[in-house]
Amino acid sequence: MPASSNLSALVQCKCPRCREGEMFKNPAISKKFTEMPVLCPVCGVAFEPEPGFFWGAMYFSYAFSVGFTMITAFLVYYFLNNPSVLVYMSFIVPVVVLASPWSLRYSRALMLHLFGGLKNLKKKQKRILINKVL
Numbered sequence: 001m002p003a004s005s006n007l008s009a010l011v012q013c014k015c016p017r018c019r020e021g022e023m024f025k026n027p028a029i030s031k032k033f034t035e036m037p038v039l040c041p042v043c044g045v046a047f048e049p050e051p052g053f054f055w056g057a058m059y060f061s062y063a064f065s066v067g068f069t070m071i072t073a074f075l076v077y078y079f080l081n082n083p084s085v086l087v088y089m090s091f092i093v094p095v096v097v098l099a100s101p102w103s104l105r106y107s108r109a110l111m112l113h114l115f116g117g118l119k120n121l122k123k124k125q126k127r128i129l130i131n132k133v134l
Contacts, residue, residue, distance in 0.1 A: 004019075006019075006113065009113070010106075010109055010110065010113050013105055013106070013109045015040040015042065015043060015045060015047075016112055016113045016116055017040065017043050017045045018040060018042045018043035018045075020042040020043070021037075021040035021041045021042035021043060022037075022041065023036060023037075023047060023105075023108070023109060023112070024036055024105060025037055028101045028102055028105055029101065033101040033104070033105070034104060036048075036108070047112065049112075049116055053111070053112075053116075054108050054111060056111055056115065057104075057107040057108045057110070057111040058107070059107075060106070060107035060110050060111060061103050061104060061107040064099070064103040064106065064107060065096050065099075065100075065103060068092075068095055068096050068099050068103075069092050069095075069096060072091055072092045072095045072096075073088055073092060075091075076088055076091050076092075
């Protein structure tokens, strides 16, 4: 079932053009969580518009990591009453490492949705495209 809006397509990591195709081949919790198909399995749009396109996703990933760090540090400070630096690090490092698959996925999805230059297909265009493929 296609995502109803661009935001829901982004959250579900669906193709920004047809909102139906999966952007990743494997689940986030797997050894191959970074693998993406070359083309959308539904509409055939290229997921990497140009070589090196996803280098810009590093900035989104960095922002997510900083956000995870700040939230974790605040929670440690609030609940453990300002412990030592070692305690902060023992909480922050595992959170950032465990969140890295989702950080990578959502940074790539954000990059493609915001800067990929892909417009969403209208229902009539989807029918025409599906008829051409079939």
